[in-house]
Amino acid sequence: MKFFKFIKFLLKFVIGCVLSGMVIALVGYFYYSRDLPDVMQLKDIRLQTPMQVLSSDGELIATFGERRRIPLKYDDMPPVLLNAVIATEDSRFYDHYGVDPIGILRAVYIALKNHSFSQGGSTITQQVAKNFFLTPEKSLGRKIREMILAIRMEKELSKQEIIALYLNMINFGSRAYGVGSAAYTFFGKQADELTLSEAALLAGLPNAPSAYNPISHPERALIRRNWVLHRMLDQNFITQADYDSAIAEPLGVEYHVPKIAFAAPYVAEMARQFMYDKFGEKAYTDGYKVYTTITKADQVAATKAIENNVTNYDIRHGYRGPERTLWKADEAPWDKDKILSMLNNYMCYNGICPAVVINSDNNQAQAIMASGATITISFDGVKWARPYINDNQQGALPTSVAAVIKEGQQIWVKQRDETWQLTQIPSINASLVSINADNGEIKALIGGFNYNISKFNRATQAIRQIGSTIKPFIYTAALDKGLTMSTMLNDAPILRSNAGSDAWRPKNSPPVYQGPLRLRVGLSMSKNVMMVRALRAIGVEYAADYLERFGFPRENISRHESLALGSASFTPLQVTRAYATLVNGGYLITPYLIDRIEYSEGGVIYQHTPEIACKDCLTELSYDKKDDKKADLNNVENADLSSGSDEPEQSKLKAEDAMLLPSPNIPFDRLINPDGTVSNLVKENENVGPVYAPHVISSEIAFIMKDALKSTVWGDPNGLWTGTAWRVKALGRKDVGGKTGTTNASKDVWFAGFGANIVTTVWLGFDDHRRELGKARRDPLSDNSYIAAEGGAVTANPVWNEYMKVALNGVPEQQDIKPSSVISVLIDKKTGLLATSPDNNAIMEYFIEGTEPTKYATQEVGTKVMDEQGNTSELF
Structure with missing residues (x-):
């Protein structure tokens, strides 16, 4: 009986415990289930996946994100x-x-x-x-x-x-x-x-x-x-x-990092900033794939062109000495461990690596690299190293290795053709921007010599004086005021004196003056005094306002006569955009870098819709063009073609302000979700068709200016004069043109130009804008080489050529379609008037119908001119 009572008690206890456990479990479940996520x-x-930045051809440029x-x-x-x-x-x-x-x-x-x-x-x-x-x-x-x-x-x-x-x-x-x-x-x-x-x-x-x-x-x-x-x-x-x-197998482990196909750090940073602005911190964790517009071939070519020519400049101007001296000849040398410890604080830049000289004699030197390897530098590796004296002067060629580098010096070296050469980190900097003129896609962008040395993007952030690179835009304004490519302007010295101020004497570079020349010739030869005269004919305010049509910021445009010589300051990207307007028929496209964004799992969530140049559109101009807005040519024609240097009174005609379109809207963008809906992260583009860029100058004027820029390359058909961009002939194409630019004392040098529909701008200069690029022997290894000042033609143009040779590879040569209202007229080379016969003195010139000359050139009887008093003087 007691046994059954015990079993009964035990059963009740177990059931009680189970029920209590169930109650406790149920209470615990509801208690701990509170606020649990679904x-x-x-x-x-979305797993934390790094952002990938890729080229348009799918090559990896960079990754951003802590977790791989x-x-x-x-x-x-x-x-x-x-x-x-x-x-x-x-x-x-x-x-x-x-x-x-x-x-x-x-x-x-x-x-x-x-x-x-x-x-x-x-x-x-x-x-x-x-x-x-x-x-x-x-x-x-x-x-x-x-x-x-x-x-x-x-x-x-x-x-x-x-x-x-x-x-x-x-x-x-x-x-x-x-x-x-x-x-x-x-x-x-x-x-x-x-x-x-x-x-x-x-x-x-x-x-x-x-x-x-x-x-x-x-x-x-x-x-x-x-x-x-x-x-x-x-x-x-x-x-x-x-x-x-x-x-039985070994581990076989080796550390691998994502393979970067090619370096484009300034592009990668622009893409990173774009993504952060749109997505915040999630940009680094949500696995986005950002496809840029650049291509590997173009970007690599741009990088090499900048590196090669910046290095060449540095070699021309001499060796500035070692990075530092670790020990002197009368001091105990450092041991290898100490040297390596110090070298590990440095990194290589564009193949330029630190080393420490441990032995040096007349014929060679040995140096230790950060890897611990010992390299040998022969005399061939230092023979370029004339001592740097200043930006305009270099010393004599060295005669031995020991005369250049000594034991205990930390130097910079680079391997070329399996041999080690002395080098140095360039002090000059450079940028390159290349875009498709028809839609604004950026094909290549370099913001500086090395991103690790300086993250400042000179292509988009450096506001530098433009120099003569501005001339095509002022001449465009002059064409819109009534001048033509056959208008004669006097290439003679200018003197302007104002009470209480210093005399202003704009000069040609070189200071050569040839008397009356056609506007096309003046542009091609970059005649400064002719540019000043053209500016006076149309008015400074008119020209300054006109520049805004090309996207130049108003606050960076100077409003005085020095504007003619490029005193305004812009970024290389702004200059490239403006030149694209001349190339694409007068449309102000907006450059862009990000083409699309995809999820890591696939699916486009963002697609850029570019503004395009509608070359086939029959659109009216977007600004007010009135017949009464003509250039005041009276002073230019009657007095400014004289051989004297005294200036006529400044024209009192005040140009009316050009009525510009508002600044172009930000290009329409779409953010497309995987289910096809459109997110409100960016504006939805209700227009499913193409978006056209604003038409800011007439197609006729754009055609004529583009053709004139080709003359800077090809010069006179009979070889009577040479354009400043003659080096571009090396590309062997007829669809190329461009303009050099050099500021006072060569502080900024430019070359902007086009081939087919590709527009590229190159800039070089020091980050310290007070420093000039100076002059040097063109061949630093020869004492017989001539000494020349650095400038747009000799310093920037070679960078442009080297890049464009690759960028234009495989691109068919393009033939420009002449607008129906543009006519070809045979004119006299010397007067710009109608030619009497098709001889060597005649040349075909383009005119907007109705602006062509109506008078014929008279037979030349001499070069003397007579004033009102009957005095004669030689015109040339």
Whole structure:
């Protein structure tokens, strides 16, 4: 009887305990379920994946983001890797429902046996729940929440989805997150190329990625890999033969980083800033692929052109001496370890690397590199190194190696043709911008010699004086005021004196004056005094306002006569955009760098819609063009063609302000979601067709100015005069043109020009704008070489040529289509009037119909002119 009472009591106790446990569990479930996230978020989870910046042809330029990750789909994960992970982390993964009681009991048993917790008992599902939703704190409450989430996940997600999340999310060490990134980081492979041994190694890393890192701790990694292989054998995932073969393999690990196809750091930074402005910090974690408009071939060509010509400039101007002297001849030399420690504080720039001279004599020197290697520099490697005296003067050629570099000096070296040469970090800087004139896409952009030395982007941020590169735009304004390419302007000295001010004497460079010349000739030969006279004819205010049509900022436009000589200051990108207007028929396109943005999983979320030049559109001009806005040519024709240098009274005709379009709107952009809806991140483009750029100058004027810029290359057909851009002839194309630019004292040098529909601008100068580029021998290795001042033609034009030779490769030569209202007229070369016969004194010139000359040139009888008093003088 007592026994049955005991059994009854025990049964009630057990039922009570069970019911109490159920109540406690239920209360605990509701308590710890509060504010738990919805596991369905994992269906659309975005893993922290770095941003990739790519060229238009899909080449990787840069990555931004702390965590390296290559997200993979379940089907892209090899079975050998899945089995390795399951055998290591959760052998009953396919049998439990998120929480594994057997695994928990096994962990508790081992903990009691070993007096420490060596196994956690967490399933793969629990680890996913913890990493995505919970903090890493070790507490009972966090563990209960983890279990609840794991159970919910198993109801909503398939096993394949869960393990794919785990393998894409987990940290493998060395900044590699996810198995896709880990496979590349440690083996340089895709995940589906992993061998059994490699899969086992990766499967063992998540448990303690730092402790088992195969690069820093290969012995531990080997032990861990072998343990994983043993687990796979125990779980019957592999055979004994597989095990024996894999365990005999070496680790075969080597650190790999994402392969950058080519360097374009200024482009990458512009793309990064664009993305950050749109997406904030998520730009670095949401796996965006940013496709830029540049191409690898063009960008590499631009980089080489800048490097080669900046280095050539530096060589011409002499050797400025060592970076520093570590010890002198009467001091004890540094030991190798000390030298290497110091060198590790420096880095290489464009192949220019630091070294320390340890021995030097007349014929050669030895130097230690940061790698510890010893190199030899022969006399051929230093023979260029004339001592730098100042920007305008260099010393004599060296006669020995020891006369240039000495023991104890830290120098800069570069390897060329398998030999080491002395060099130096250039002090001059440069930029290059190249765009498609028809739609504004940037084809190449260089913001400086080296991004690591200076992150300042001179292509977009440096506001520098433009020099003679401005002349085509002022001449364009002159054409719009009634001048033509046959208008005669006097190439004679100018003197302007004002009370209380210094005399202003604009001069030609070189100071050669040829008397009356046609406007086309004056532009091609870059005659400064002719430009001043043209500016006076149309009025300074009119010209200044007219420049705004080309996108030049009003605040950077000077409003005095020095504007004619390029006293205004603009960025290279602004100059390139303006030249594109002359090339594309008069349309003000807007340069852009970002073509589209994609998710890492695929799908375009942003597509740029460029403003294009509508060359076939019959549109009216976007500004007010009135017949009464003509240039005041009376003074120019009646007095300014005299041979004297005294100036006529300044024209009192005040030019009316040109009525410009408002600044162009930001190009329409679309942000397209994967489901086809449009996000409000950027404005939706309601116009599904093309977006046309504003037409800011007439197609007729643009055609004539573009043709005139070709004359700066080809000069006079009979060789009577040469344009300043004659070096462009080396490209062997007829569809090229451009303009040199050099400011006072050669502080800024430019070349802007076009080939086909590609417009490129090159600028060189010192960041300290007070410093001039100076002069030097054109061949620094010859004492017989002539000394010449640096300028747009000799310093910037070679950069342009070197780049455009590549950019135009494979681009068909383009023939310009003449507008119907432009006519060709045979004129006399010397007077600009109609020619009486088609002889060597005659040439075809373009005119807008109605502006062509109506008088014929008279037979030349001499070169003397007579004034009102009957005095005669030679005209030329």
